Amino acid sequence: MFFVTFSTDTKHYTMIKKGLLLICLVLITSCGSYSSIDTFYNAHKDDNQVTAIRVPRFMLTLVSGISPEMQSLVGNTKDLRYMRFPSATPARTQFLNKQMNGITGNSFIEVFRKNDELKRNVVSIREKRNSVKEILIYNNDNLNGSFLYFNGDFDPVKVREMAKNNEFGKMGDGLIQQFSAQTPGINQ
Numbered sequence: 001m002f003f004v005t006f007s008t009d010t011k012h013y014t015m016i017k018k019g020l021l022l023i024c025l026v027l028i029t030s031c032g033s034y035s036s037i038d039t040f041y042n043a044h045k046d047d048n049q050v051t052a053i054r055v056p057r058f059m060l061t062l063v064s065g066i067s068p069e070m071q072s073l074v075g076n077t078k079d080l081r082y083m084r085f086p087s088a089t090p091a092r093t094q095f096l097n098k099q100m101n102g103i104t105g106n107s108f109i110e111v112f113r114k115n116d117e118l119k120r121n122v123v124s125i126r127e128k129r130n131s132v133k134e135i136l137i138y139n140n141d142n143l144n145g146s147f148l149y150f151n152g153d154f155d156p157v158k159v160r161e162m163a164k165n166n167e168f169g170k171m172g173d174g175l176i177q178q179f180s181a182q183t184p185g186i187n188q
Helices: 002-031 037-044 057-063 068-074 090-104 156-164 167-182
Strands: 051-055 077-086 109-116 119-128 131-140 144-154
Touching (some): 037 051, 051 057, 090 119, 090 131, 119 156, 156 167
Antiparallel strands (some): 051 077, 109 119, 119 131
8 A cells, every 4th residue: 555655646746747847848938038138139130131239348438429418328338239120010010019018028117108009119227226227218110120228327317318308219320320430341
């Protein structure tokens, strides 16, 4: 009788163990889709007609010349990325909007959002104590989408002021102009 009980307990233990393993795999797979800027950037940087810029720290001083606002942000920036991508069909626009919502969904605070059917203008931040650590600006006009991402240590009042005055929108174009002029082999 002891061996039968032991055998039954072992079978239950094995079934529970396999069930937990399956649940863990499902959770890891579902959470790992597009939950970070790194994942989104790496998934789309090789897409057709995409402009992707990731500014190394030593080149941030070049970027500071775009505008006075950019100069004030660059001093505290550790990571700066910009990506512009086509979004010509409603299905593609909806897909990109959903991916960005997944990135900003739980851990970012939306400072500004404007929805016009599928068109999106969103400024989101991630705070820690009294400073802003990440800024993500996402725009999609049903023809083109873009995001501008900053990681560093920023003044929340300045970030909100820049979002209110739509100053982040000008920075993406400034980045493209700055890097096109100084990068060999890139012509606009």
